[in-house]
Amino acid sequence: MNAALxxxxxxxxxxxxxxxxxxxxxxxSGESYGLVGESGSGKSTLxxxxxxxxxxxxxxxxxxxxxxxxxxxxxxxxxxxxxFQDPYGxxxxxxxxxxxLQEPLAIHGFADGEKRIERALDEVGLGTGFRFRYxxxxxxxxxxxxxxxxxxILEPSILLLDxxxxxxxxxxxxxxxxxxxxxxxRRKLTFLMVSHDLAIITHxxxxxxxxxSGEAVENLTASQLVGHRVTKDYxxxxxxxxxxxxxxx
Amino acid sequence: MSTEAIQSRxxxxxxxxxxxxxxxxxxxxxxxxxxxxxxxxxxxGLLIILALLVVAAFADVLAPYSPTIGDLKNARLLAPSAAxxxxxxxxxxxxxxxxxxxxxxxxxxxxxxxxxxxPVGLLVGTVAGYxxxxxxxxxxxITDIFLAFPKLVLALAFVAALGPGIENAVLAIAITSWPPYxxxxxxxxxxxxxxxxxxxxxxxxxxxxxxxxRHIMPLCISSLIIRVTLDMAGIxxxxxxxxFLGLGAQPPLxxxxxxxxxxxxxxxxxxxxxxxxxxxxxxxxxxFNLLGDGLRDALDPRSGDQ
Numbered sequence: 001m002n003a004a005l006x007x008x009x010x011x012x013x014x015x016x017x018x019x020x021x022x023x024x025x026x027x028x029s030g031e032s033y034g035l036v037g038e039s040g041s042g043k044s045t046l047x048x049x050x051x052x053x054x055x056x057x058x059x060x061x062x063x064x065x066x067x068x069x070x071x072x073x074x075x076x077x078x079x080x081x082x083x084f085q086d087p088y089g090x091x092x093x094x095x096x097x098x099x100x101l102q103e104p105l106a107i108h109g110f111a112d113g114e115k116r117i118e119r120a121l122d123e124v125g126l127g128t129g130f131r132f133r134y135x136x137x138x139x140x141x142x143x144x145x146x147x148x149x150x151x152x153i154l155e156p157s158i159l160l161l162d163x164x165x166x167x168x169x170x171x172x173x174x175x176x177x178x179x180x181x182x183x184x185x186r187r188k189l190t191f192l193m194v195s196h197d198l199a200i201i202t203h204x205x206x207x208x209x210x211x212x213s214g215e216a217v218e219n220l221t222a223s224q225l226v227g228h229r230v231t232k233d234y235x236x237x238x239x240x241x242x243x244x245x246x247x248x249x
Numbered sequence: 250m251s252t253e254a255i256q257s258r259x260x261x262x263x264x265x266x267x268x269x270x271x272x273x274x275x276x277x278x279x280x281x282x283x284x285x286x287x288x289x290x291x292x293x294g295l296l297i298i299l300a301l302l303v304v305a306a307f308a309d310v311l312a313p314y315s316p317t318i319g320d321l322k323n324a325r326l327l328a329p330s331a332a333x334x335x336x337x338x339x340x341x342x343x344x345x346x347x348x349x350x351x352x353x354x355x356x357x358x359x360x361x362x363x364x365x366x367x368p369v370g371l372l373v374g375t376v377a378g379y380x381x382x383x384x385x386x387x388x389x390x391i392t393d394i395f396l397a398f399p400k401l402v403l404a405l406a407f408v409a410a411l412g413p414g415i416e417n418a419v420l421a422i423a424i425t426s427w428p429p430y431x432x433x434x435x436x437x438x439x440x441x442x443x444x445x446x447x448x449x450x451x452x453x454x455x456x457x458x459x460x461x462x463r464h465i466m467p468l469c470i471s472s473l474i475i476r477v478t479l480d481m482a483g484i485x486x487x488x489x490x491x492x493f494l495g496l497g498a499q500p501p502l503x504x505x506x507x508x509x510x511x512x513x514x515x516x517x518x519x520x521x522x523x524x525x526x527x528x529x530x531x532x533x534x535x536x537f538n539l540l541g542d543g544l545r546d547a548l549d550p551r552s553g554d555q
Binding site: 051052053072073074076077078081082084085086089090091092093094096098103104107108129130132133134137147150154 | 265266267268269270272273277444445446448449450451452453454455459463464467468
């Protein structure tokens with residue numbers, strides 16, 4: 001079995017609120033796996049729990065065969081990285097792109113920082129002309145590219161994507177999605193991607209899980225979703241909602 | 250320098266595509282400087298503070314008489330004149346010279362207090378804000394205890410315990426002035442600690458120590474600098490107050506507060522003895538206040554496009 005990431009019976013409790021109620025999933029190595037559901041369904045929480053940013057009450061998370069406890073060590077962060085939803089909030093306002101990219105290298109003690117930063121910027125389609133800019137000198141799409149470069153610079157094998165394009169407008173969205181696709185193919189990455197946009201998920205992912213109020217509703221493949229071969233009412237509603245407003249004569 | 254050279258230098262500073270770390274940093278400083286210097290009053294404040302620095306540095310050259318040795322026989326309590334610009338005191342010392350030398354002590358107090366109190370407040374506030382829980386509760390209750398006392402009364406108590414003298418006055422003022430800085434730093438920290446860019450650094454595997462030091466503190470520093478500059482006037486006044494009560498600088502040190510205290514006895518007949526140092530305190534306090542206001546406009550990250 002070559003599961004890159006598996007989650008078993010995961011429970012997350014904030015104060016008294018059960019945000020996740022025993023969710024299980026398995027992502028194969030090199031696969032792109034989607035999580036869909038309405039706002040508050042717990043899909044982002046699942047991602048944050050894997051990253052160690054949400055309080056896990058019970059259940060287990062396994063990354064590349066290694067079971068994770070409460071804490072996360074440096075080795076984990078070199079395997080798993082995350083791209084956040086809001087590109088305006090995920091870059092430090094007082095640091096240049098250069099400084100942002102240098103930080104992970106400094107923490108993990110990489111020696112060839114200069115080369116890596118240049119390579120990372122090239123890889124996400126930003127030239128070195130962007131290297132010494134501050135976040136406020138970048139557009140939304142450029143910021144998200146920087147965030148992707150920052151996630152990739154430690155050369156992780158798993159990338160957690162928390163609605164990476166929902167804050168961007170349509171044309172930029174396509175650019176960023178293509179960039180992610182390209183990076184995944186080149187580096188053979190495993191993606192776990194959250195989105196409320198079914199079109200994006202069916203475009204990007206082979207398999208997906210539908211979530212509602214902290215629970216898994218059903219597991220589907222992208223082609224099942226496209227062909228509307230779903231079994232649960234909730235998924236059907238979600239599909240209908242995604243088709244948008246339909247005028248009834 | 251030709252206007253073209255100036256223009257190209259400005260373009261280089263304001264470039265949207267800085268080519269080096271240095272250029273990015275200088276460009277940022279230049280933008281802040283432009284915003285600061287556009288504010289006339291703040292500029293006046295800066296000039297006052299620069300003048301204070303120059304006066305303190307060149308006190309030996311600028312002062313026409315000795316600050317401590319007077320002419321008891323011929324020059325007691327003379328009114329302001331061409332020979333003694335601000336008059337003389339009861340020991341025949343030239344008040345103008347004493348004020349010039351006194352600027353050194355004023356700077357000494359202000360700078361030492363800022364150097365001691367601001368980092369302590371910054372550290373306590375950011376650690377409390379980032380750690381949360383018990384650490385936060387304990388650190389903030391200690392801060393509250395210090396805040397509960399009126400500043401001057403607490404400083405008085407410390408000086409009484411430590412003994413009078415300018416070093417102890419500095420220490421006492423520093424001990425009483427860090428709590429507001431801790432509060433500010435904690436409030437700033439709370440607003441950024443849950444932001445995505447801090448989460449992103451956590452995801453890099455950064456230690457809490459590194460996050461506080463390199464990512465949170467830089468965000469708190471500008472509001473802290475503003476607050477410290479605005480507090481400088483208060484620090485000068487507290488030092489003067491301690492001097493006035495005889496618990497700060499001891500005679501014959503030409504500290505402004507102490508000078509007012511010794512001029513108190515002649516305040517109705519020889520007003521200049523207490524008036525001149527009072528005026529000096531007023532001007533310098535005003536300078537720091539204007540500077541602080543200007544810095545707030547220039548450095549506040551929430552105003553403008555920084």
